[in-house]
Amino acid sequence: MTRISVKVDGTTYEDEVEPRLLLIHYLRDRLGLTGTPIGCDTSNCGACTVDLDGETVKSCSVLAVQTDGSEVTTVQGLATNGEWHPLQTAFHERHALQCGYCTPGMIMAARGLLRENPHPSADAVRHALEGNLCRCTGYQNIVRAVLAASEASASSPASASSTASGQEVTT
C-alpha cells in the first residue's frame, strides 16, 4: 500500500492505495466519483478522460499512485456555483449526446483542446477528439457543440451553426 494525497474536483483526499490501482478505479470505487465511466480496457475509447494538472489524460492509463500531490478535475468538477461549463451547455443545446456514456470524456477532451486552441476549425476539433469514441452521434453534433462552446467562450455573437459545415434541411 502506498499513501497518496490528491485533490479531486477541489477536495483533497488522503488514501492508502495498492500500487496497481488505476486512477479510474480510485475515482469510481474509492471516492465514489462515478461520473467518469469506463468504456474499454485498451485506452482506445477515452470515456474516462480527466484533467491531471492541466493535462488531458485517460484515467485508465494512469495509476492512482502517480497522482500523489496532483490535482485532478473530472466532469463532476466542471460546473462553478451551479453554472455549467460552456461545453456542458453546448453539448446540451447542440444535441451532442445520446446515451451520454462518452460525454464526460468527450467534454474533458474538448476542454483540453480549447485550452490549447481556443478557436479551432471543425477539422481541428475532429482530430483533437480522435482518441474519444462515440457510438451514438456520428460526431457531427459533437463538433458543432465544441465550435459553439469555443464561440461562447470568446463571447462572439455569431451562431455556431454558421461555422458547422454540415446542414439540416427540413420540409
Added chain:
Amino acid sequence: MSEQLTEREVGRSRPRKEDARLVTGQTNWTDNISVNGLLHLAILRSPMAHARIDRVDVAPALERPGVIAAFTGRDLSEGTASLPCAWPVTEDIVLPDHPAVAVDEVRYAGDPVAVVVARDRYAAADALEAIEVDYEPLPPVLDLEAALTDGAPLVHADKGTNRCFVWPLATGENYETVKQRADVVLHRRYLQQRLIPNAMEPRAVVVTPLPASGEYTVYSATQVPHVLRVMLSMVTGVPEQKLRVIAPDVGGGFGSKLQVYGEEVIALDVARRLGRPVKWTETRSEGYLATHHGRGQIQDIEIAATREGKLLGLKVDLLADMGAYLMLVTPGIPILGAFMYPAIYKMDAYDFTCTGVFTTRTPTDAYRGAGRPEATYAIERIMDELAVEVGLDPVELRRRNWIGHEEFPYTSISGLTYDSGNYEAATDKALALFGYDELRAEQVKRNESGDSVRLGIGVSTYTEMCGLAPSRVLRDLRYAAGGWEAASIRMLPTGKVEVVTGTSPHGQGHETCWSQIAADALGVPFEDVEVVHGDTKAAPQGMDTYGSRSLVVGGAAVHHAAQKVVAKARKVAAHLLEANEHDLEFTQGVFSVKGSPEARRTIQEVAFETFSSHDLPDGMEPTINAEHLVDPENFSYPHGTHLCAVEVDTETGRTSIRSYVCVDDVGRVINPVIVEGQVHGGLAQGIAQALYEEAVYDDEGNLVSGTMADYLVPSAPDLPEFTTGRTETPATSNPLGVKGVGEAGTIASTPAVVNAIVDALRPLGVQDIAMPCSPGRVWEALQSAQSRESGKEAQSS
C-alpha cells in the same frame, strides 16, 4: 395553476431532459451501483473455439485472498435451465441446450467455464488464474458452406447437424417461370461480415437479494427489462412476482442489449446461492467475445429483368451464421430481412430461402437494423449492377421499378402492406441537395483525364419495416411474445403528470419526446411532465426498446392514454361547471363551456378536484388516470434516398467520403433535432460496416480483432459531415403519423458507400469489393481487375 401553452410541443427541437444528468456526470450506470457487502463476479472463459472439458477445478481459486466462492458449470447447472431462444423460426428448428456456464463442452472462444466471487474486482480477476481446466481440443466449425457438408465436424454433436433451420418464402409467380421471360439475369454473392455492436457502456449486472422473502432486484445494462424479468424467472425459477428488474441509465445498445445473457442468469443464481449482493461488469475485450455479434451472412442473390430494366423476379439464398448457440432472437434476425429484399420495387416473383448454420463463434443476434441492413445492401448493390448491365443511370433504373406515390397503400411482393410513402419526392430532394448531375459531369471529366483519384457516386433507395410489431404477425412468424406496448398517465394532485412507459430508452430521448406528446395531448407544460421507465415495479408492463418500435408503438400508447385522461377529466369538468360534457371545449389544457368562455377549468385543476374527490359525478371512480396498450395494426415503413460521393485513390486504395446526402421520410417528427441525431448515428454505423469494421477470426476460431485496438470503431476524423433532409409522408397506421428512425441511417448507408466505391472503380474493371472496403481490399481489387484486363488483352492479341 400554470399558464396555458401557446405553442405546440410536437415538432419542436426541444433540448433533451435527459442531458442534465449526463453532461454533469450524475448518471446511474449499472456499474456505478454499489451496496453494502457487494461481491464481484469474474468469469473464466474458454480460450479455444471448440473443446471437450475433461476437468474443471475451482478449488485453488478459493485459496486466493478475498475469494468467497467459485462455481463450475456443473455446479450452476442445478437449478437453472437453458438460456432462452424466443424465436424458433420453424417447427423443426434445431434448438441446442445452452447452459449459462459450459458443462461438458465449450463451443466458442469466450464460452464461460467457471465463475469466481470475490470481495473486489481485482481479487476476482486474479483468482481466475488459479482455476485449472483440462481441455480436449475439437475441430472448429467456421465455414458456413463446409459446415453443411456431410461429415463436417459438428458444433452440437447430439443434434447430428450444423443446419439449424431452413426457412423458405416464395411469393407471386413461380420465379423460374418468370426468369424464362427475362432478358437479363444477374447473379451476385455478397458477404455480410460479422460486426461487433460496441455500445459504449460495457454490459453490467447487479443483483441484490432479500433472502428472507426470496425477493431479488436485478439492475442490468439492458434494453429489455420487461422481457428480462419474464425470462429470468423462467430460467432460474425465481417467481416472477419476486423479481424486480431495473434498467438504470443505459449507455447505448444497438441491439446488443436486446438479450437475456448468461451473466444475468449467473448473477441472479449466485446471489440466490450466497444470499449476498453481487456485481458483474464486463471488460471491453471480454465483451468482444461474450456480447453477441451482428450480421454474418453469405447472400446469393439473383435478379431477373427485361432489357429496359423492368424487374421481373428476385431470388435470394441466404446462409446465416448463428454462432454457437441460439440467443434470444438469433434465428429471427435474417427472417426480419426476408421481407425487405424486394424493397421499394415492384416485381412478379420472389423466392427466398434462409439456412441458419451453427459455427464455433460468438452467437449472433440483433445489431442495429437486424436483417434489414443486410437485405437492403444486397438489393441496392445488385440494382446498381443491373443499371450497368442495361445501360441506365442507377437512379433512373430505380424510378422505373419503384412503387409510385399514387399506388399506396401497396402490398409488396413479400406480402407487406406499405401504408404510405413518396419515393419520388425524397429522391428528387436528395438529388438536388447532392448536386447529382454536376457530380456526374465531373466524374466523366475526371475519368477522361485519367485522374488517379477516382470520383464515385453511390445511390441507395431504401425502405424498412419498423414499429415491431403486430402480435398476430409475430405469431405467424413463430415469435414467442407479442408486439404491443403500454403507457399509463398519472395525474398528480398538484396537476403535474407522470407518464409511465413500457419502452426502455438508452440514448433515444424518450423522456423528452414522450413529454412533448403528453404535453400536447393534455395541454400541460412540457416541464410538468415526468417520464417513468425502465423499472418493472414502476412501469410494470412493457415490451421494451428495439426495432425502431418505441415511438411508433410506445409513443402511440402515450397518446391514447392521454386521450383517455382527457375523456375522464371532461366528465369531472362538466360536473364542476354544471354543463353537459358535450357542450365543453378542450383547448390547450382548458375545458370551457361553448359560448361562455369564463366558465372554465384547466385539466390540472381537475386533477386536484379528482384527488380531493369532494364533488365528482355520481358513481364515478375517483381518478382521471388512464392506461392504454397498443397492439400495432401494421408495421411502419420509413424510406428515403441516400447519395454518397467518394474519392478513391487508386494508388493507395484509400477511400474518402466527399459528400453524403440523405433525405429520409420517417413520417411526422416529434423532435427534429433528435431525429437528425438518430440519422447521424445510424449513418456512422452503416458507413463503418462499409469501410472499417469486421470481426476477424483465424483458422482456429480465435477472434483476432478481439480488442478495441484491433477493431476499427470510427472516430471523429474517420467520418464526414452529413447533409440530412426530410420529407414527411405520415404513417397511416398510428395516430401520431410516425414511422421510427432508429435504424434508417444504418440500413441505407452501407450500400450507398459501397456503390460509390464500385462506381468509382468500375471503369478500371472492378465489379465488387468485399466489406469493409479498407485501403488494402480496394487496392487488391484494383490489382486483380488489372490482371484480369491484361489477361483479356493477351488473349485477344
